[in-house]
Amino acid sequence: MAMGSLKYVAFLLMVVSTSHIADAQLSRLLNLINISGLVSCSLNGNIIANPTTPIPPFPNALVEVSCGGNVISSAITNGSGMFNIILNPLQFLLSNLLSSNCNVHVVTPLSNCNATLPSTGILQSPLQFIGTTARGLFNVFNLAPETFQLIGI
Ligand SMILES: *[C@@H]1O[C@H](CO)[C@@H](O)[C@H](O)[C@H]1NC(C)=O
Ligand SMILES: *[C@@H]1O[C@H](CO)[C@@H](O)[C@H](O)[C@H]1NC(C)=O
Ligand SMILES: *[C@@H]1O[C@H](CO)[C@@H](O)[C@H](O)[C@H]1NC(C)=O
Numbered sequence: 001m002a003m004g005s006l007k008y009v010a011f012l013l014m015v016v017s018t019s020h021i022a023d024a025q026l027s028r029l030l031n032l033i034n035i036s037g038l039v040s041c042s043l044n045g046n047i048i049a050n051p052t053t054p055i056p057p058f059p060n061a062l063v064e065v066s067c068g069g070n071v072i073s074s075a076i077t078n079g080s081g082m083f084n085i086i087l088n089p090l091q092f093l094l095s096n097l098l099s100s101n102c103n104v105h106v107v108t109p110l111s112n113c114n115a116t117l118p119s120t121g122i123l124q125s126p127l128q129f130i131g132t133t134a135r136g137l138f139n140v141f142n143l144a145p146e147t148f149q150l151i152g153i
Helices: 003-017 023-029
Strands: 031-038 062-067 070-076 082-087 102-106 122-125 127-135 138-145 149-151
Touching: 062 082, 070 082, 102 127
Parallel strands: 031 138
Antiparallel strands: 031 082, 062 070, 062 102, 102 122, 122 149, 127 138
């Protein structure tokens, strides 16, 4: 490790172990943005309340978070259709992520989870703020897709 980064780690450790440090300063250093959500294998990728037949999840789908047309992060949904992306708020502004500049896209075609669903178009949703959770020294800002919509068919 380079001397510079060693010094930085030492500085961080010092900050963390100094209990009388201003809360604001501590939380600025130790915030996380946690984007998570469920993608369903339905025409609009959304969960439907009390469906007559249960909607299966969409596993192995590539989910991308884009801002201003640039992909800033991505993840693959797991077997339950869940995805999770952690971002550093020092790198990505929460207010920007929640603005219309940023969106969640499901890039994998819906036909991958159900052959009768469209093989073109992608699901898109804006992000919404769910709440803040404290996790050890971290303040986690939880974000999730609002409502998916099939675009570009
Ligand atoms: C992010 O959110 C998901 C869903 O609520 C949760 O399972 C996961 O533990 C969270 N991760 C962190 C680092 O808080
Ligand atoms: C998918 O991820 C969620 C949230 O982390 C977890 O609760 C669930 O058990 C996972 N499902 C599978 C099949 O791994
Ligand atoms: C596949 O999609 C069609 C059309 O939405 C639906 O009627 C059918 O139940 C779906 N199949 C499964 C296994 O989810």
